[in-house]
Amino acid sequence: MIQPFDFYNPTHIVFGPERLNELDSLIPQEARVLILFGGESARRFGTIDKVREGLGKRTVLEFAGVEANPTYETLMKAVAVVKDEKIDFLLAVGGGSVIDGTKFVAAAAEFDGDPIDMFGGGIGKQLPIHSALPFGSVLTLPATASEMNAGSVITFVEKGAKLGFGSAHTFPKFSFLDPTLTYTLPKRQLANGIVDAFVHIFEQYMTYDAGALVTDRFSEGLLQTLIEIGPRVVNDSEPDYNDRANFMWAATNALNGVLRPGVPQDWATHMIGHEITNLFHIDHARTLAAILPAMLTVRKTQKQSKLLQYGERVWGITTGTDDERITAAIDKTAAFLESLEVPTSLSAYDLTAKDVDALVANLIAHDQVKLSEHGDLTPEISREILLASL
Amino acid sequence: MIQPFDFYNPTHIVFGPERLNELDSLIPQEARVLILFGGESARRFGTIDKVREGLGKRTVLEFAGVEANPTYETLMKAVAVVKDEKIDFLLAVGGGSVIDGTKFVAAAAEFDGDPIDMFGGGIGKQLPIHSALPFGSVLTLPATASEMNAGSVITFVEKGAKLGFGSAHTFPKFSFLDPTLTYTLPKRQLANGIVDAFVHIFEQYMTYDAGALVTDRFSEGLLQTLIEIGPRVVNDSEPDYNDRANFMWAATNALNGVLRPGVPQDWATHMIGHEITNLFHIDHARTLAAILPAMLTVRKTQKQSKLLQYGERVWGITTGTDDERITAAIDKTAAFLESLEVPTSLSAYDLTAKDVDALVANLIAHDQVKLSEHGDLTPEISREILLASL
The missing domain is CATH 3.40.50.1970 (Rossmann fold)
Structure with missing residues (x-):
């Protein structure tokens, strides 16, 4: 409901x-x-x-x-x-x-x-x-x-x-x-901004189906916008006004409240990402990109209906078994992030299993032990996600 | 831009x-x-x-x-x-x-x-x-x-x-x-509400392409929502909470400002509709539905790019010549309005060419002589639209 x-x-x-x-x-x-x-x-x-x-x-x-x-x-x-x-x-x-x-x-x-x-x-x-x-x-x-x-x-x-x-x-x-x-921003900051906005949308959209049609459509529209303009914004040699304007307005709408009405929220990717930034001083947006694909894969049962909806409406994925469609949607997501030259694994930053121990210890120390839309994402599952992100 | x-x-x-x-x-x-x-x-x-x-x-x-x-x-x-x-x-x-x-x-x-x-x-x-x-x-x-x-x-x-x-x-x-x-509302008022919201979106969306990707996606998402739930809301014997909630929130978003950023606006359908309500006491929403298909047909050159975009994104119309796709999009729009049991012509209210003269005279009297996103919709074009709506 x-x-x-x-x-x-x-x-x-x-x-x-x-x-x-x-x-x-x-x-x-x-x-x-x-x-x-x-x-x-x-x-x-x-x-x-x-x-x-x-x-x-x-x-x-x-x-x-x-x-x-x-x-x-x-x-x-x-x-x-x-x-x-x-x-x-x-x-x-x-x-x-x-x-x-x-x-x-x-x-x-x-x-x-x-x-x-x-x-x-x-x-x-x-x-x-x-x-x-x-x-x-x-x-x-x-x-x-x-x-x-x-x-x-x-x-x-x-x-x-x-x-x-x-x-x-x-x-x-x-x-x-x-x-x-934004014309004077370095490429790295532009890419980080697009990723940050993209994952903000995911934290509010990629949960379970609550039947909130307007909010879902707004989220999908913003994802489509970022997917359309993202690579152009990062790679164009001359900035394009409309691309920059669409980027700016999409990023604002990604977390100004219009994506919240009627839906649950996740924010586990952010909570885990904050610990990565804390310990290893990796840019906030880059921590999100590094764990998002693993997060979606580990949590694909909990997020099944929305992953299928996302795949179909945002990426046009309409064939294959449910599991194949979900895998394709996650692959498309990772490829999009990589197209912005942002890595989608923690190994890109030379992190290892030992670092995962330290991150999980900090999650516990900061009371981040019941994460995600169901409150069922325990430190053990955070560990699984982090290990899968290596 | x-x-x-x-x-x-x-x-x-x-x-x-x-x-x-x-x-x-x-x-x-x-x-x-x-x-x-x-x-x-x-x-x-x-x-x-x-x-x-x-x-x-x-x-x-x-x-x-x-x-x-x-x-x-x-x-x-x-x-x-x-x-x-x-x-x-x-x-x-x-x-x-x-x-x-x-x-x-x-x-x-x-x-x-x-x-x-x-x-x-x-x-x-x-x-x-x-x-x-x-x-x-x-x-x-x-x-x-x-x-x-x-x-x-x-x-x-x-x-x-x-x-x-x-x-x-x-x-x-x-x-x-x-x-x-909304559970106690009569069917006629529900239908009027859906039409009113639908045309509010059109007044802000169906103009020319300004490149405002976020605003366009939001408009399309709201149109898709109303098209999905509209017939259910009007025809269901038992009200469904989610349908009513989606209707309510879609109608609010249709005119709370989120569809305005960066785009021109039309409002000609409303201006002409107001005169019809004034003279003939027809429900506001019904005046809009009665003239919208004729408005789109008469103005299809000015609105070509958005009519094609609307047909493709909202109705999935991707084949045929531009003119065929536009005609199909307008036909789908009229069929949707009719599915709510709201007529899409003025003849349903027994208006005639003589009544059109009176309406055009009032548009002129109330200074509604340069309508639409380009300000180029003259009283003569209003007459053409009204005659085509008969």
């Missing part, structure tokens, strides 16, 4: 080239703004300048150095700046890491108590978040959809953990999506 | 059976609430009672009698009640007419000047709307998506006009979507 659901997403999307002058109408005139960004590329390619121009005469400070897989340790320094400088509006300029980090800063700045207690996972008390500073984003790297959702994943260096939080208060007020800002 | 766009939709959807007790957490405790509804069915089937129970001890007044095609004349009486009784929250219980009417009341109650100036179309000055009372909805009839958008269409009896307005302030704060509330 279609599950009851709530849908709520108040983020205002401003999509199209060269619209940063509209920042002026979206932020209070008297705001004291902190711009958060990562490395120097945002400055080098002129985005920070355009943002500052759009902000006009407001008081504007900058906080550079938010890492990929943003850390609690770094972000607490931004929280201190916010408090010291009486900042009342945050503006993230970057990809999912910068926006996730900005969400943390927005909530931590107003959190009553130690911000570590915004998290669970054995490191904090996971207390409710009652407010957050308002913030917006200027997206430079399509991938995570953080620009249009309320979730955030933060890395705790000292504790060796990667944990998430979310709240109705941590939606961006607005996000600027300018496809031309 | 994919067009620049803004996406903003802050309505909170509460979807599932028997959730009206959650009203309590969504409306301020001290609110003075006016419930607006249509006929007595909302009371007879117990919905008003459940709503009042959900509202607890708040002060609650009722305004019954909002018509299908809600009128300015009736709604101004509700505006008077709001002012006299110091109402500060409105709650629509009904379908698109009640929700559209409630949007008008919400905006008119706070409008600085004569509310007729919220409209253009030759009857008002179309001044901007700067605020509106907060309001929510309890949807009883899926069709218009008014429960999750900011638009409203109002009928002016004295002036013989049907005109729309919208504003960022007239989104419902929340809407309750309970598929079981």
